[in-house]
Amino acid sequence: MVSLLRFGVFTFDSGFYRTFYWYTEFLAAAVGYAVIVEIYWQTLRSYPGAARVVRILLLLVFAAVVLKVVTAQLGNSTWSPSTASAQFERNMRAVQAVLLLGIIIPLAYYAIPVGRNLRGIILGYGFYVSASVLSLAFGSLPEYGPKPGWRLVQPVAYVFALLIWCIALWSYHPNPEPESESTIDRDYRLIAENTKRIVSRAITFLRMGSGQP
Amino acid sequence: MSQLIPYLCIGLLLLALLAIWALKNPGRRTKIVVEVLEPRKCRRSEPSTPLSRDLGERIFRSHDWDFVTRKTSSDIQRIFRRERAALAISWLRRGRRHVSQAMREHATAVRRNGDLQFATEIRLALRFALFLALCNFLIVLVRLHGLAHTRRLIEQSVLRSARIRATIEQLLAVVDPAKPERLDKSYNGGAIRS
Numbered sequence: 001m002v003s004l005l006r007f008g009v010f011t012f013d014s015g016f017y018r019t020f021y022w023y024t025e026f027l028a029a030a031v032g033y034a035v036i037v038e039i040y041w042q043t044l045r046s047y048p049g050a051a052r053v054v055r056i057l058l059l060l061v062f063a064a065v066v067l068k069v070v071t072a073q074l075g076n077s078t079w080s081p082s083t084a085s086a087q088f089e090r091n092m093r094a095v096q097a098v099l100l101l102g103i104i105i106p107l108a109y110y111a112i113p114v115g116r117n118l119r120g121i122i123l124g125y126g127f128y129v130s131a132s133v134l135s136l137a138f139g140s141l142p143e144y145g146p147k148p149g150w151r152l153v154q155p156v157a158y159v160f161a162l163l164i165w166c167i168a169l170w171s172y173h174p175n176p177e178p179e180s181e182s183t184i185d186r187d188y189r190l191i192a193e194n195t196k197r198i199v200s201r202a203i204t205f206l207r208m209g210s211g212q213p
Numbered sequence: 214m215s216q217l218i219p220y221l222c223i224g225l226l227l228l229a230l231l232a233i234w235a236l237k238n239p240g241r242r243t244k245i246v247v248e249v250l251e252p253r254k255c256r257r258s259e260p261s262t263p264l265s266r267d268l269g270e271r272i273f274r275s276h277d278w279d280f281v282t283r284k285t286s287s288d289i290q291r292i293f294r295r296e297r298a299a300l301a302i303s304w305l306r307r308g309r310r311h312v313s314q315a316m317r318e319h320a321t322a323v324r325r326n327g328d329l330q331f332a333t334e335i336r337l338a339l340r341f342a343l344f345l346a347l348c349n350f351l352i353v354l355v356r357l358h359g360l361a362h363t364r365r366l367i368e369q370s371v372l373r374s375a376r377i378r379a380t381i382e383q384l385l386a387v388v389d390p391a392k393p394e395r396l397d398k399s400y401n402g403g404a405i406r407s
Contacts, residue, residue: 137220
């Protein structure tokens with residue numbers, strides 16, 4: 001839809017296109033947060049334990065971003081999005097990348113099964129976000145900004161992400177439901193203590209075995 | 214240019230993690246993990262732990278090596294060194310596998326547990342990371358330098374850290390006479406307490 005709007009603006013008022021492009025880029029980056037929220041809800045719906053870890057990680061990221069924005073505002077009172085459009089979008093995409101990391105790391109750590117559709121959405125969007133962060137990082141540099149090369153990366157990555165989404169979402173594959181695990185209601189502290197004991201004992205053996213006192 | 218580094222790191226880290234996550238296919242792994250939940254109870258009662266302390270000590274101690282160097286020819290010594298290094302690496306790998314499996318079991322058991330504690334999980338993950346780092350470091354050392362040399366290196370580093378500790382204690386004693394006592398209490402001979 002955004003692309004269609006841009007095409008309309010380009011056709012009727014090509015002079016306004018450049019400004020319009022960057023403002024709609026912010027819009028697309030803002031909408032990207034909705035994709036991340038949806039990924040969070042869909043993947044961790046049935047896993048309250050892992051969801052708690054992700055929630056705290058995301059809150060930490062949010063707190064870090066707020067802190068960064070506040071300190072940046074205090075340090076630079078003349079900042080405006082129109083003068084630093086690439087920087088602004090780069091920062092928005094970087095935050096998205098960190099949020100995605102905050103979701104994917106627990107997904108991998110807790111081995112949470114993800115259906116083909118959702119896996120495709122995460123992979124496609126993750127690829128697009130990482131490519132955007134990398135290209136916009138170069139684009140925000142004064143010596144790279146005027147060069148057209150870096151601008152090509154984002155549209156190409158977008159097409160590639162759409163291709164991944166198209167393949168992954170071609171047919172409906174629901175998220176695998178967690179299997180009924182009879183031992184799951186065990187006391188968390190007991191499980192954590194057992195695991196801690198195993199790892200600590202292994203570290204001690206390693207130190208003793210290798211000759212450390 | 215230095216302002217680029219954090220963005221490059223974030224972008225590349227996300228790309229790498231996506232690739233690893235996509236290749237690992239957690240959906241397939243779940244079934245395996247669920248199967249190993251029950252054996253955890255049985256393993257507790259096993260007489261010998263998978264990462265045997267006696268075996269580890271025997272592999273790394275220098276008694277056998279001293280005997281071989283005294284009584285045998287250089288060919289046999291070379292074979293002994295090679296075999297003992299292979300044995301040490303195998304012991305370390307076995308330990309790494311066992312602890313990784315325990316961590317996988319833990320993750321599978323707690324991922325749906327509403328009582329999960331973020332701080333405990335982070336501590337466990339860090340402890341596991343320390344174990345992996347130690348294990349991999351020893352494997353690399355044994356591979357590169359052989360078992361006897363690795364042992365010497367570790368002994369030297371332990372000696373050095375003891376000297377550094379003694380120096381710090383002396384310095385602290387000058388600054389604050391109460392500090393060395395506290396340091397003694399908190400230091401447990403280099404062993405990590407559970």
